[in-house]
Amino acid sequence: MRKLFLAGLLVACGTPAPAPSPYAAHSGSMALTGDGKTLFVVDPDADSVSQIDLASRARVREILLNGAHPAPEANGAFTPAVMPRALALSPDDETLYVTGERSGKLYALDVAAGTTRSSDAICSEPVGVVVSGDGRFVYVACTQDDAIVRMDAASLTEDARLAVATEPWALAFAPDGRTLYATHFLRASVTAIDPLAMSVVRTTTIADLAPRGDKRLAHGQPRGLYDAAVRPGGSELWITHTLLATDTAQPELDFESTVFPALSLVDEHGTVEQTLSTNAQDVPGVNGAFADIVSGPRAIAFTHDGAYALVADQDSEDVLVVDAAAHVEVALVRPLPGHQPEGIVVSPDDRFAYVQQRNTNDVAVLDLDRSGGALAVTVEPGTLTTVASDPMPAELRFGQHLFYSANSDEYPITRNHWVSCSSCHLEGRSDAVTWRFTQGPRDTPTNAGGVLGTGFLLRTADRNEVQDYWQTIDIEQGGTFDPNDPAYTPLLDAIAAYVNLGIPVPVPPKTDPTLVAKGAAVFQSAGCAGCHSGPRFTDSGSGNPSLDLDGPVILHDVGTCVAGGDFPDVAHEDIDGDGRAACAFDTPSLTGVASTPPYMHDGSAPTLKDAVDRMLAPSNAQGMSAADEAALVEYLRSL
Numbered sequence: 020m021r022k023l024f025l026a027g028l029l030v031a032c033g034t035p036a037p038a039p040s041p042y043a044a045h046s047g048s049m050a051l052t053g054d055g056k057t058l059f060v061v062d063p064d065a066d067s068v069s070q071i072d073l074a075s076r077a078r079v080r081e082i083l084l085n086g087a088h089p090a091p092e093a094n095g096a097f098t099p100a101v102m103p104r105a106l107a108l109s110p111d112d113e114t115l116y117v118t119g120e121r122s123g124k125l126y127a128l129d130v131a132a133g134t135t136r137s138s139d140a141i142c143s144e145p146v147g148v149v150v151s152g153d154g155r156f157v158y159v160a161c162t163q164d165d166a167i168v169r170m171d172a173a174s175l176t177e178d179a180r181l182a183v184a185t186e187p188w189a190l191a192f193a194p195d196g197r198t199l200y201a202t203h204f205l206r207a208s209v210t211a212i213d214p215l216a217m218s219v220v221r222t223t224t225i226a227d228l229a230p231r232g233d234k235r236l237a238h239g240q241p242r243g244l245y246d247a248a249v250r251p252g253g254s255e256l257w258i259t260h261t262l263l264a265t266d267t268a269q270p271e272l273d274f275e276s277t278v279f280p281a282l283s284l285v286d287e288h289g290t291v292e293q294t295l296s297t298n299a300q301d302v303p304g305v306n307g308a309f310a311d312i313v314s315g316p317r318a319i320a321f322t323h324d325g326a327y328a329l330v331a332d333q334d335s336e337d338v339l340v341v342d343a344a345a346h347v348e349v350a351l352v353r354p355l356p357g358h359q360p361e362g363i364v365v366s367p368d369d370r371f372a373y374v375q376q377r378n379t380n381d382v383a384v385l386d387l388d389r390s391g392g393a394l395a396v397t398v399e400p401g402t403l404t405t406v407a408s409d410p411m412p413a414e415l416r417f418g419q420h421l422f423y424s425a426n427s428d429e430y431p432i433t434r435n436h437w438v439s440c441s442s443c444h445l446e447g448r449s450d451a452v453t454w455r456f457t458q459g460p461r462d463t464p465t466n467a468g469g470v471l472g473t474g475f476l477l478r479t480a481d482r483n484e485v486q487d488y489w490q491t492i493d494i495e496q497g498g499t500f501d502p503n504d505p506a507y508t509p510l511l512d513a514i515a516a517y518v519n520l521g522i523p524v525p526v527p528p529k530t531d532p533t534l535v536a537k538g539a540a541v542f543q544s545a546g547c548a549g550c551h552s553g554p555r556f557t558d559s560g561s562g563n564p565s566l567d568l569d570g571p572v573i574l575h576d577v578g579t580c581v582a583g584g585d586f587p588d589v590a591h592e593d594i595d596g597d598g599r600a601a602c603a604f605d606t607p608s609l610t611g612v613a614s615t616p617p618y619m620h621d622g623s624a625p626t627l628k629d630a631v632d633r634m635l636a637p638s639n640a641q642g643m644s645a646a647d648e649a650a651l652v653e654y655l656r657s658l
Contacts, residue, residue, distance in 0.1 A: 474559025538654025
């Protein structure tokens with residue numbers, strides 16, 4: 020009665036009362052109709068959405084969002100035109116809304132007819148999407164534009180836009196529809212938004228989990244806030260993410276102390292109640308809520324009474340089942356019959372869970388049985404196929420599997436399901452942290468757009484091809500790669516092919532064309548092109564097309580060396596034993612630079628403006644104006 024009175028009061032005052040959100044109103048790569056009969060799945064690498072009839076377990080249709088599947092370019096690069104990433108059904112189940120990460124559009128699919136209409140490009144790299152409880156509005160998280168956009172559902176036109184902190188990713192409604200939550204992918208925070216006023220209510224930071232003696236106890240900096248959902252029957256928001264333990268320095272840094280999976284629970288007032296994680300199995304301690312080692316928590320779904328949370332772990336390729344009241348693991352579903360789980364949904368009757376597996380273009384089906392009291396989960400044989408044919412070339416698909424896999428049961432990529440390449444190269448890009456490597460403090464470079472044409476690898480040109488990353492696999496990931504064993508060559512070659520050809524260049528944020536043109540002129544006049552030259556904006560490898568590590572190797576001392584403190588840059592050797600000075604650095608490519616903060620080899624410049632300030636400082640006697648510097652930064656953002 021109180022809720023009805025409040026709703027009536029709001030309407031009487033001229034403000035429409037927000038409608039309650041449907042169950043599981045959070046963004047994800049899968050959606051179920053309310054009757055549980057139809058499943059929709061995004062196919063990011065096929066530019067399509069698949070519709071599956073769950074009674075017959077058959078694909079009804081695959082809806083192409085760009086008229087055709089993507090195809091490799093002349094140079095072998097594979098770049099989807101749309102890359103659908105998340106979807107949401109209208110409350111009446113008649114319309115399915117889909118975000119196109121690369122197209123920048125919102126798509127609306129007529130469920131009955133299978134027809135599609137789309138908006139104009141609304142922003143750069145939209146991912147999360149949810150629909151208001153009354154079906155009037157669609158909310159979209161624009162990751163590269165740092166904004167939440169409210170779209171009119173009927174016309175697919177922008178209704179309102181709210182600037183938020185960097186890289187909003189997942190969206191979730193509170194059960195009453197009065198609060199919209201947005202996670203920030205690399206910022207370790209979640210913003211609560213008033214969806215009607217389109218204003219920020221508060222932003223909650225998920226603090227670093229401090230070390231507690233043993234390096235194998237879960238701790239680190241939160242990154243990769245992929246999903247968030249409110250637990251049914253309550254108000255706490257559960258957020259999936261990773262902890263990166265950057266306090267441990269090499270050679271102590273190993274596979275059990277690099278990365279930890281985590282779930283952070285935030286109450287309705289914005290207080291972080293608890294962070295659940297896992298420790299090395301022989302180290303009991305705080306936050307060791309999960310008995311098994313998992314990695315890469317990617318998506319979460321609850322049973323409808325809120326008793327259990329099911330977490331799809333992308334890297335370890337399994338589903339973790341958590342008692343949502345006791346906050347402890349009750350089951351681990353491993354192995355799954357497929358690769359790279361990215362989404363999970365639970366049927367309305369709580370009898371089934373469906374797990375989207377991006378790499379194998381299929382859906383695993385889990386049977387949920389509570390007849391004995393506790394939840395028992397079994398995997399059905401076979402999978403539900405989502406696409407008619409796989410457009411990604413086989414070697415790139417295999418490399419994608421290896422890049423995202425920490426499944427040590429299959430390949431020697433890691434040990435005990437701990438770490439994958441994507442644990443640090445989130446989305447194939449960066450993790451926005453600085454590691455304590457043997458050479459000195461190093462931020463994580465992006466792989467987006469591949470490394471072909473960018474010259475040497477690592478900050479001091481210590482490697483010259485992706486295959487050299489067997490060292491990273493063995494040292495940080497606990498793998499057992501032997502570069503002299505020909506059996507491992509196809510694996511390293513597949514990883515290299517995927518990195519170079521299968522991870523697209525980021526879509527840059529929206530910029531002002533006039534300011535960009537002015538900034539391009541400033542870039543030239545200020546001498547930036549002297550080092551940041553050529554199509555990938557780097558002089559690395561110039562005069563040495565074969566990238567011979569013995570030389571010539573162009574390095575620069577640009578005044579950013581960490582010479583003091585407890586972890587300085589040091590002289591060292593490259594992978595072939597050639598000497599490298601402590602303070603001479605390789606010129607990084609500027610391709611997609613807006614998506615890779617912080618900047619400098621040690622991550623000491625939080626923003627592009629900070630990076631420009633540092634590079635201008637030694638020679639800014641010319642006195643670049645604030646207007647010219649702003650234009651230069653805008654130009655860099657556009658690359």
